[in-house]
Amino acid sequence: MSTGIGARVKRKEDKRFITGKGKYTDDIRGDNQAYAAFVRSPHAHARVKGIDIAAAAAMDGVIAVLDGKQLTGDGIGNIICGWAVSSKDGSPMNMGAWSALATDRVRYVGDAVAVVIAESPAEARLAAEAVEVDYEILPANAHADRALSKSAPQLHDNAPGNLIYDWEIGDGAATDKALAGAAHVTEMALTNNRLSPNAMEPRSAVAIYDASDEHYTLYTTSQNPHVARLVLSAFYQVAPENKLRVIAPDVGGGFGSKIFIYPEEITCLWASMKTNRSVKWTADRSEAFITDAHGRDHHTTAKMGFDKDGRIVGLKVDTIANLGAYMSLFSSSVPTYLYATLLSGQYNIANIHCNVRAVYTNTVPIDAYRGAGRPEACFVVERMMETAAREMGRDPAELRRLNFVQAFPHQTPVIMAYDAGDFDANLDQAMAAADVAGFAARRKEAASRGKLRGLGYSSYIEACGIAPSAAVGSLGAGVGLWESAEVRVNPVGTIEVLTGSHSHGQGHETTFAQIVAERFGIGLDAVSIVHGDTDKVQFGMGTYGSRSGAVGMSAIVKAMDKVEAKVRKIAAHVLEASEADIVIEGGQVKVAGTDKAMGWHEVGLTAYMAHNLPPDMEPGLKESAFYDPANFTFPAGTYICEVEVDPDTGETEIVQFTASDDFGTIINPMIVEGQVHGGIAQGIGQAMLEQVVYSDDGQLLTGSYMDYAMPRASDLPFFSVHNAATVCPNNPLGIKGCGEAGAIGSPPAVINAITDAIGNNNLAMPATPQAVWNAIQAAK
Amino acid sequence: MDMTGQYRIGAARDIVWAALNDVEVLKLCIPGCEEIEQLSPTTMTARVVQKIGPVKARFEGNIELLNIEAPASYTIKGEGQGGVAGFAKGSADVTLAEDGDETVLEFTAQAQVGGKLARLGSRLIDATAKKVATKFFDNFHTHLTEKGPTGG
Helix, strand or coil: CCCCCCCCCCCCCHHHHHCCCCCEHHHCCCCCEEEEEEEECCCCCEEEEEEECHHHHCCCCEEEEEEHHHHHHCCCCCCCCCECCCCCCCCCCCCCCCCCCCCCEECCCCCEEEEEEECCHHHHHHHHHHCEEEEEECCCCCCHHHHCCCCCCCCCCCCHHHEEEEEEEECHHHHHHHHHCCCEEEEEEEEECCECCCCCCCCEEEEEEECCCCEEEEEECCCCHHHHHHHHHHCCCCCCHHHEEEECCECCCCCCCCCCCCHHHHHHHHHHHHHCCEEEEECCHHHHHHHCCEECCEEEEEEEEECCCCCEEEEEEEEEEECCCCCCCCCCCCCCCCCHHHCCCCECCCCEEEEEEEECCCCCCECCCCCCCHHHHHHHHHHHHHHHHHHHCCCHHHHHHHHECCCCCEECCCCCEECCCCHHHHHHHHHHHCCHHHHHHHHHHHHHCCCEEEEEEEEEECCECCCCHHHHHHCCECCCCCEEEEEEECCCCCEEEEECCCCCCCCHHHHHHHHHHHHHCCCHHHEEEEECECCCCCCCCCCCCCCHHHHHHHHHHHHHHHHHHHHHHHHHHHCCCCHHHEEEECCEEEECCCCCEEEHHHHHHHHHHCCCCCCCCCCCCEEEEEECCCCCECCEEEEEEEEEECCCCCCEEEEEEEEEEECECCCCHHHHHHHHHHHHHHHHHHHHCCCCCECCCCCECCCCCCCCCCCCHHHCCCEEEEECCCCCCCCCCCECCCCCHHHHHHHHHHHHHHHHHHCCCCCCCCCCHHHHHHHHHHHC | CCEEEEEEECCCHHHHHHHHCCHHHHHHHCCCEEEEEEEECCEEEEEEEEEECCEEEEEEEEEEEEEEECCCEEEEEEEEECHHHCEEEEEEEEEEEEECCEEEEEEEEEEEEECHHHHHHHHHHHHHHHHHHHHHHHHHHHHHHHHCCCCC
16 A cells, blocks of 8 residues: 555554553653642732742742742743734734743733742642732733723733734725625624633643753643744743753644743743752643633624625724733734734635734633634634625525635735635535535424524635745744754665654654655655654744644655755766666666666665765765745635524534535545544534633633533534645645644534524524524524 | 522520620631631631532631621621632621511622632532521521520
């Protein structure tokens, strides 16, 4: 069986995962290991008047009790947001100070004020409980829509009115004019519910300080260890880069929440130096709920105008985005450049304007979560399209088709230039697979059983790769978003690929090996993928934004190009042939049309023996490359959801879910389908189950799985997943990316289906049985 | 949520009022009260153990009597820190009305929690608070009925 591009190769990494042999951060034990427990605010907003550590410091096993004044006193810098977004008046965003340990004020339940380092986790926890913090409780606010009101408590002195920025994109006047002249305008208020990321492995950090050469090693649950090292070094002044090694070993899921650099990693590194001990911290699930960056929490009103033929003439969107108590690493970009730039959807829309106000509230910071801005955009556009079709009495699929972008490249009015796609093909494929033609009969049959059956569409588009670097730089990004790779051919022909991408569930050890094995005609087992260690990998920007295929693999291809060029030169020299006649296939390097050949392993040996190399050629066979893409990639597709609702209870069952995706070239269809399954499950979770709830005064009420409902297998149907792809013209493999599509495309499909079933368009996520029942009653 | 209740106590209002201001009586009647110490006629410190849903915590805190209109009404207010479990606050407005030889006690109480208690036990707070408040006034009623002039 082939193991190359397009082969359903089983995942190489699964053997160790399913036999319990994975090595995660919490499995690491440093020399002289000690344990950290954080003292966290139970108040949403309070002044810290004093911290009494005497009782805690005297307890058994306690090595040190450290607080924010000591941390800042040692010069550890504030946590920053690395993407500068300016208000429409040109003023910079209002970033409030965020110390890893609070010094004078706490701003959300879970804000850390002190840390206990002790001999055992239990002793650390007991002592943390004995730290007495004197709080002066201040009024608090958890809700984005209240944050801008005059009565709302002020969180940061440099952010008057709790406003972080008031940003806009597009031509407001032209959009207003287009809407004024529209034959029909659909207007909606839409909330994108706040979510908790819930990676299976909680966050963890093991910091190991070596006093002999003032060197730090940090094992951590990171999607991007090099970015972590850069930020820890350059902004938080923990240690210079050459004295700081960051290792992200096996990581059990991220979904964005492990991109960011959190207070705990910073504190563990610093505490390791202070105590001259290895310091480990691992979150429990309760801690994860109050410290992992949350996602979404958008409050939007939107107007979409159509001409008499049903063509969209304009879209105007106004959004308030909750960023929580502090600005997390990429928080500013999520509701702006990752959101409003996708508001054109799959459609020709000449006029778009979007205004976004980001606000502070007394809640956990909000940042990127699977999809990051694009699910919020897709939800706005696709809820609007379905609603508009109903209001205008048009078929929702045909309304979409009428407005689809047909010619590529296509420049939208909101920055993005779509490079390739065939939106009709995805819609057609999804409609055929979902048997839309038979829906009327199924609905009738369901009605005979007393059930309300509904069907909803979502034709999503997203932007992936989060690149090119110069483009994101011009939009305020504080980093470049290229990727790097190094391909090392060993003397006997086995290959190590060192990649700056990081696998935390994506299966890179398999897919990355597939493209290498195919290129050089060797077995998959002869290829190892090395990632997640700043001492091994030259540099890397990490994995998020569905970028590892389109950007990470492209870097590997570039490095392989260089390896191949050298192999050709060596083979041509040894075989006394012309480089142009050399072919690499089936484990051999041959001269085309002759029986002259050398084994792949012989080429490596020749390169390293260096006894018979072309004049001036350096020994060895190892090449590296940095790849910076020419454009974003644009995965797209159509999802169709079919539901049955029990009108007496509001209970909703998804009876059919069909996906047709365009991800460009697919390396391993099995892994890609797995990504789609997981993404759709998360999207259905958002649409029907998940919701972070805060009380008005900022207490988190959904702090465990008793109250925060995650999707389970029984909540999900068998997914019908299909692929109708166009090739991405902007990278060597033609890949677009697949990691987030499911979570982006599915929520509007689900809500469009339920609202179709119940005949009431006013239904917020999550569509719990109670919410659906209320909507049914309201429609009566 | 406001919790309300009414008790008819077979004792004169002055006796009921005195009991409401007696630290020993409060200690006996506050559910889970391990210790109470009077700092002034209107302030006390207390240690109370409570279980709310899955969280059992020992609260160290203060009790304060305010809005005193002897012998007709006062507000009893408490707040306690439960360590990592979070905090709890509560207050009850208590009024005493004479009705012949008996006294009618009415109360309106509120409770608030924060931290882990809110995250894990929020759905159980109202029920627990109601149970605690009811238990207190039940205990109080029983105490007076058994010890009091008409009950003894």
